[in-house]
Amino acid sequence: MITFDAVHKRFPNGTTAVHDLTLEMPEGGITVLVGSSGCGKTTTLRMINRMVDPTSGTIRLGGKDILEQDAAELRRGIGYVIQQAGLFPHRTVLDNIATVPLLLGWGRGKARARAAELLETVGLTPDAGKRYPHQLSGGQQQRVGVARALAADPPVLLMDEPFGAVDPVVRTQLQDELLRLQKELNKTIAFVTHDIDEAVRLGDRIAVFRTGGHLVQYAAPAELLARPADPFVADFLGAERELKLLSLTTLAEVPQQRATTVREGEPVPGTGSALGTGHHLVISARGEPLGWPAPDGALLPVRPLRDTDTLLAAVNESIASPTGLVARVDADGVLTGVTSRETIHEYAGRRHQEAARPDRAPVSSRTGANAGAGAGADTNAGADEGTGADAGEGTGASTVAVKDGSV
Numbered sequence: 001m002i003t004f005d006a007v008h009k010r011f012p013n014g015t016t017a018v019h020d021l022t023l024e025m026p027e028g029g030i031t032v033l034v035g036s037s038g039c040g041k042t043t044t045l046r047m048i049n050r051m052v053d054p055t056s057g058t059i060r061l062g063g064k065d066i067l068e069q070d071a072a073e074l075r076r077g078i079g080y081v082i083q084q085a086g087l088f089p090h091r092t093v094l095d096n097i098a099t100v101p102l103l104l105g106w107g108r109g110k111a112r113a114r115a116a117e118l119l120e121t122v123g124l125t126p127d128a129g130k131r132y133p134h135q136l137s138g139g140q141q142q143r144v145g146v147a148r149a150l151a152a153d154p155p156v157l158l159m160d161e162p163f164g165a166v167d168p169v170v171r172t173q174l175q176d177e178l179l180r181l182q183k184e185l186n187k188t189i190a191f192v193t194h195d196i197d198e199a200v201r202l203g204d205r206i207a208v209f210r211t212g213g214h215l216v217q218y219a220a221p222a223e224l225l226a227r228p229a230d231p232f233v234a235d236f237l238g239a240e241r242e243l244k245l246l247s248l249t250t251l252a253e254v255p256q257q258r259a260t261t262v263r264e265g266e267p268v269p270g271t272g273s274a275l276g277t278g279h280h281l282v283i284s285a286r287g288e289p290l291g292w293p294a295p296d297g298a299l300l301p302v303r304p305l306r307d308t309d310t311l312l313a314a315v316n317e318s319i320a321s322p323t324g325l326v327a328r329v330d331a332d333g334v335l336t337g338v339t340s341r342e343t344i345h346e347y348a349g350r351r352h353q354e355a356a357r358p359d360r361a362p363v364s365s366r367t368g369a370n371a372g373a374g375a376g377a378d379t380n381a382g383a384d385e386g387t388g389a390d391a392g393e394g395t396g397a398s399t400v401a402v403k404d405g406s407v
């Protein structure tokens with residue numbers, strides 16, 4: 001959808017911001033541009049809507065050279081979102097969102113109706129529409145910025161560090177919202193960030209740039225994490241890149257075993273004994289996990305996971321769980337089984353080995369398709385001591401054996 005062909009940008013002061021860039025941003029996908037400060041990300045983005053023109057090379061949008069199109073018309077098909085939203089301070093939120101439809105001559109009523117609809121789409125109340133930007137939080141302002149960019153329903157969105165100025169919790173919420181919106185809207189999005197975690201979370205493809213405007217690697221997140229092209233990219237991805245890879249795989253294919261449960265209010269076998277309570281899980285009348293009983297009868301917290309949760313969340317929970325068991329629930333929060341720390345770690349290792357194999361086809365999964373169920377890599381079959389279940393076994397295969405403090 002957006003292609004760069006040998007694009008070069010040299011500013012009049014002699015700075016080369018973008019060097020011989022050839023790259024294709026897929027239609028309906030999120031392409032993230034990452035790299036340290038000054039490596040040419042913003043310039044690359046701005047060349048797409050002709051805020052900056054390339055010195056040489058060709059950029060095509062939907063197959064057409066952008067330099068052969070009228071800049072104003074080109075921009076009508078491209079929404080632009082920047083850090084701190086860039087809202088007009090003296091216009092209400094609703095009028096801010098209605099800006100482009102009004103410029104396009106939609107008429108006030110229609111433009112405002114569209115703005116009200118978008119307010120809801122980005123998760124804001126109708127009341128927010130009547131306020132001025134300074135009366136909203138930073139995160140709310142960013143939502144308005146996204147709504148404004150979407151107002152004329154452009155097929156392309158350029159987002160330049162749109163969530164850079166909000167705290168990490170709000171940032172995660174905004175990322176979730178963007179992914180939710182993108183499922184519905186299927187825009188072609190070019191997204192600039194400094195933050196590799198944000199890139200991995202959002203990107204269908206990630207372009208890593210180095211100072212001087214050089215593209216160093218362009219790949220799907222899993223491939224980038226598993227096979228960084230060189231030490232620069234590996235450094236940029238950080239020491240935890242193997243863990244980040246686990247954030248791209250869901251738990252769906254990791255087997256579970258039947259849990260040993262006790263209904264809330266019923267006596268827990270072993271409570272008060274020096275041997276502890278084993279691995280009974282206290283559940284509600286509906287079957288929701290409530291906690292792991294400690295020997296003194298107190299309930300230790302359980303954080304149940306769904307099949308849609310990531311392998312990274314499972315590794316995290318397996319470390320935190322007092323029993324080493326991770327409780328698994330269905331979409332209604334009802335217990336379906338448990339998975340041992342060993343099984344989770346085995347799958348995590350297998351996932352990494354598979355992704356890292358140099359002879360593999362490019363890793364393109366954001367969906368967990370490479371989760372590695374029964375793929376025949378080192379299975380470490382004996383590791384599940386106590387559960388009686390091999391990694392390849394299906395659900396409900398055995399009861400969790402009670403051992404003194406270990407599984």
Ligand SMILES: Nc1ncnc2c1ncn2[C@@H]1O[C@H](COP(=O)(O)OP(=O)(O)OP(=O)(O)O)[C@@H](O)[C@H]1O
Pocket residue numbers: 011012013015016017035036037038039040041042043044194
């Ligand atoms: N109008 C300009 N005139 C001269 N040099 C410029 C101009 N705009 C950008 N540059 C230079 O081009 C290089 C790339 O800048 P650009 O803003 O594209 O980088 P960036 O990767 O987006 O940086 P940041 O992450 O800090 O926003 C930098 O060295 C910058 O100083």
